């Protein structure tokens with residue numbers, strides 16, 4: 001899932017050719033004639049190189065354009081400069097998470113669509129990094145001369161472009177331009193969903209024996225409570241179709257619902273005379289090790305509370321799986337290839353697959369899931385539609401849930417639900433012209449984790465719905481909520497040095513005194529919540545004088561678990577990677593402060609206590625992008641005289657078994673970074689007792705409503721906000737992620 005997987009070979013794969021891409025590259029120092037930039041191919045390629053050197057586009061993007069030119073040359077066609085330009089920009093957009101480029105949108109507003117100049121250029125107050133791209137040679141300047149018809153005509157006349165029916169590196173579908181590989185992913189996902197939705201359901205007739213069993217199981221699993229129990233409805237809908245999506249915000253009961261759903265499905269299997277008591281083979285998966293471990297923890301607890309004895313069909317606890325694996329492991333990832341062991345020729349042995357945190361799954365991985373699933377297997381996606389989309393291209397869950405809020409259940413679905421669940425759907429959720437997909441999407445609408453007064457809940461909701469009122473902002477500035485504080489919200493443009501000081505002290509202690517009631521004694525659901533703590537906490541837990549060279553490995557494992565748990569109490573999140581407000585600057589700042597307070601022995605390189613985030617999959621070590629480990633000093637080495645000697649080892653929780661620890665030598669770790677600060681993107685699938693979101697002092701395209709919502713909802717109990725500029729926070733939540741893709745359109749076709 002890492003960006004590093006987008007190698008140049010992705011293009012030659014689709015073409016079935018290994019044409020070297022560096023052949024006859026233009027001289028990057030060649031002067032670009034500004035008045036005729038698209039007049040010649042050489043000029044266009046030199047211009048692309050200039051953008052590449054300015055950091056506007058990737059070498060991969062210029063390489064792709066060159067490949068198109070070479071392919072055309074080989075076929076005796078002279079490529080039009082406009083085709084080269086559009087090829088490079090489509091590749092650039094894929095690198096930014098889009099599945100395709102909608103040419104009409106691109107031409108209407110190229111600057112914003114392409115987000116050029118690039119984001120993350122430092123800080124207004126602290127550094128200023130100019131980007132040396134000459135005036136009048138920006139993509140938006142060039143594209144301003146063209147109409148949609150010009151682009152379509154140029155593309156349709158090129159051998160490098162097809163409508164998908166023949167192999168060509170670019171696919172044009174209406175006004176959407178795709179790299180072929182991504183067009184194929186989207187097509188496979190759409191087909192996988194449509195095929196499943198079209199399969200006849202034994203539950204369609206509410207009087208059938210299967211439907212009666214489902215109804216009985218649902219009544220057992222969901223004691224009557226509110227007028228509309230959306231969890232019960234979600235179970236009924238998901239049971240009815242071979243493809244379903246259950247979406248909901250934090251604590252709305254996605255895990256609880258899916259455990260109930262699995263129990264209901266096993267009830268039906270147990271009562272099905274054709275299955276002779278054989279239960280369904282069910283697998284649970286999540287996109288990252290962290291998300292898998294979190295679901296592992298919660299699902300076991302939820303399963304143990306099931307009223308199994310009262311269910312029809314003789315369901316046992318063993319019938320409900322509680323072990324969650326990563327998607328990569330489930331599909332059988334192999335080193336150095338993005339092809340999985342399980343695919344169409346070697347499908348998974350599974351009847352039902354549940355994928356949690358599905359918002360993190362990109363089109364590439366989702367297409368692989370559909371490839372590996374037997375045609376009749378049921379797929380259930382769980383996730384929060386409002387969270388950030390996947391790091392790599394696509395926003396699959398978001399697209400599938402575009403209409404979830406209004407539901408669009410047909411009168412037929414509404415009447416089926418009323419019979420099966422005894423619940424009458426509210427009229428605004430019924431729509432005569434609901435689509436097939438709408439009938440398989442359920443939204444959970446009530447949070448059980450946060451109480452009515454929770455500031456985290458109210459702030460997250462306000463950010464999500466665009467209702468960030470002055471009243472609410474005043475509340476969070478003045479610590480009127482127990483659980484939320486905007487630490488420097490009183491200053492519109494706070495002094496940068498003072499803000500950095502604030503981040504330093506907050507990172508060390510979590511400054512519980514800044515929360516209302518000093519962060520003490522808050523009870524939620526009859527439980528006293530742990531107080532906010534900073535990084536000092538885990539660096540104290542790491543000192544354990546009782547452990548020696550003779551201590552058994554289990555004792556060290558247990559110690560590592562408690563340190564990792566202590567580290568998870570607090571996390572600083574930020575929007576950017578670079579600059580003083582990004583991961584790089586904040587990591588340095590916090591490490592220096594921990595060193596000054598003598599909590600760590602040095603602030604750079606490897607040291608005991610260093611928390612690290614893995615940034616690329618390492619199949620040999622079994623580490624996945626997003627895994628977090630803590631460095632320990634352990635007495636496991638020996639001197640020449642055979643005396644115990646200390647060495648550093650990084651402890652990682654093992655992703656698939658509960659409680660296991662892998663101890664890895666730092667020298668074996670390849671792609672990693674220190675993780676006192678983490679981007680919100682990387683924090684998806686994780687939750688922390690206390691989260692502090694640091695926002696920069698100027699607006700960036702990455703700073704969006706989805707990013708702020710995701711940052712806030714990573715906090716279980718305490719949330720603090722530090723801003724470089726108050727207006728940037730407000731403007732950021734006004735920006736929305738819109739990813740170009742054709743999936744929803746394909747699924748909307750009747």
Ligand SMILES: Nc1ncnc2c1ncn2[C@@H]1O[C@H](COP(=O)(O)OP(=O)(O)OP(=O)(O)O)[C@@H](O)[C@H]1O
Pocket residue numbers: 231248249250251252253254255256257298448449
């Ligand atoms: N119908 C319900 N009645 C009472 N409590 C519930 C109900 N559903 C869920 N809960 C409780 O709410 C909490 C959150 O539930 P759950 O973990 O299922 O939600 P989730 O949506 O999976 O959460 P997350 O946002 O962490 O993914 C749990 O403590 C759970 O026991």
